[in-house]
Amino acid sequence: MKFEKEILCIGAGYVGGPTMAMIAYKCEQYRVNVVDIVPEKIDQWNSDDLPIYEPGLDEIVKKARGRNLFFDTDIEAGIKAADIIFVSVNTPTKTYGVGAGMVADLQYWEKTARQILDCAESSKIIVEKSTLPVKTAQAMERILNSGKNGVQFEVLSNPEFLAEGTAIADLENPDRVLIGSQQSQSGLKARDELVAIYANWVDPDRIVTSNIWSSELSKLVANAFLAQRISSINAISSLCEKTEADVSEVARAVGMDSRIGPKFLNASVGFGGSCFKKDILNLVYLCRHYGLEQEADYWEGVVSINEHQKERFVLNMLTAMFNTLAGKKVCLFGFAFKANTGDTRETPALTIAGRLVAENAQVVISDPKALDNARQDTKELKGDIQFIEDPYIAAEGCHAVAIMTEWELYRTLDYKKIFVSMQQPAFIFDGRNIVDHEKLFNIGFNVFPIGKPKKVHF
Ligand code: NAD
Ligand code: UGA
Secondary structure, three states, X not given: OOOOEEEEEEOOOOOHHHHHHHHHHHOOOEEEEEEOOOHHHHHHHOOOOOOOOOOOHHHHHHHHEOOOEEEEOOHHHHHHHOOEEEEOOOOOEOOOOOOOOOOEOOHHHHHHHHHHHHHOOOOEEEEEOOOOXXXXXXXXXXXXXXXXXXXXXXXXXXXXXXXXXXXXHHHHOOOOXXXXXXXXXXXXXXXXXXXXXXOOOOOHHHEEEEEHHHXXXXXXXXXXXXXXXXXXXXXXXXXXXXXXXXXXXXXXXXXXXXXXXXXXXXXXOOOOOOXXXXXXXXXXXXXXXXXXXXXXXXXXXXXXXXXXXXXHHHHHHHHHOOOOOOOOEEEEEOOOOOXXXXXXXXXXXXXXXXXXXXXXXXXEEEOOOOHHHHHHHOOOOOOOXXXXXXXXXXHOOOOEEEEOOOOHHHHOOOHHHHHHHOOOOOEEEEOOOOOOHHHHHHHOOEEEOOOOOOEOOO
């Protein structure tokens, strides 16, 4: 069959895989090819055991794979054949040199740009899917258009707003699709081509176009605003614990103001995930680069509050458990950075596990999807750490349970059964406020929620 368009995506990760699966699923007329430098990852995408867990992903991959969706390791051939190339490689925080710990590490992205330049034999549209600092498209254009063989590249910014755990629903029914382009004739033409792809299933009102710099910046700002809401409610959670106010009641009352809205106001042990911290630090770096010190400090505060919230959680545990955790067994319910994913990047659970073993506590980690990642992540931690998927077995003989991830599973466990299997007095620290605190207290637990009065038997 002759396809209308050849689409290539470089980077088969949490964004590239699901996004391309959705395009292929919705648009049978396009051939969608996803490539990666890690062959094992491509093998997994071609197997029944996909490299990431995402509700609904298996179904759409199964429908499109082999029909118009392909996963491959031949990046060169992919580039040659493509009309449109999405670049969805990772852009982690730089760990060395200038801007270390703050700025995005663009080495993977730049390698990709150079590889496209080396291999391309015809003109192409290049779409920045990765989250990048504002003005990156300029650098990409300069690299790409440094070739002498007459091949033209038009660079677009099309940041992804999906959240893990709901990626398929987000991709199928996005709040908006944002496409930034140069305002030149060729830029606008390329933009229209990308709009036409999304228009196969997204309502035209939700496809927003802008200049390329606004698009790049909007992605960083969206993540900064989301994270800011969590840090705001988490900062209030500390005050609630001091004043006997209840953070859920405060959040409900505040969120009912239609100007504020109810979403993203769940106080927690802290936000995790590969992007919030990285993108805010990137924004902070950009502000400082342009001499905007106060603005940089303002956004940095969002990250500081998050670090403080995790530390506060551990200190609360320590104080509650008679100021020593040495030799005590603590079970972590959940290790993923949020529910419905196996992803553990920047998970607060890793920080908590690290702090617990530093106090010489024994740690038991339980999670329905993230134990493989948890084993990898905790390799460097020195201490007694066990991994047990079954939460009942994991909690047996423990002094405390700490809920780290809001998995539905943890709401509905038989906590009576758990209580009798634990060391007494038994403690529960609810880092997500997802269990019925009154009920657990009545069972006999000493209960420590976030931002609500503790319930203790002594
Ligand atoms: P990821 O690490 O899961 O995937 C990136 C993939 O790119 C990896 O499989 C890696 O092997 C591959 N890669 C790196 N260099 C390559 C190269 N030169 N050639 C081919 N493949 C290469 O990362 P991710 O979570 O998918 O994030 C990708 C980008 O999307 C980041 O910029 C991130 O900020 C952004 N983003 C992520 C999310 C999310 O929920 N994870 C959401 C929105 C945006
Ligand atoms: C986030 C954004 O929501 C996406 O729009 C964005 O595309 C993505 O980052 C990205 O750029 O990577 P994600 O990190 O996958 O998505 O998940 P979120 O649902 O945003 O949760 C992030 C963290 O905040 C999780 O640890 C979650 O548990 C925590 N959270 C969320 C809270 O603590 N309280 C809340 O009310 C909401």
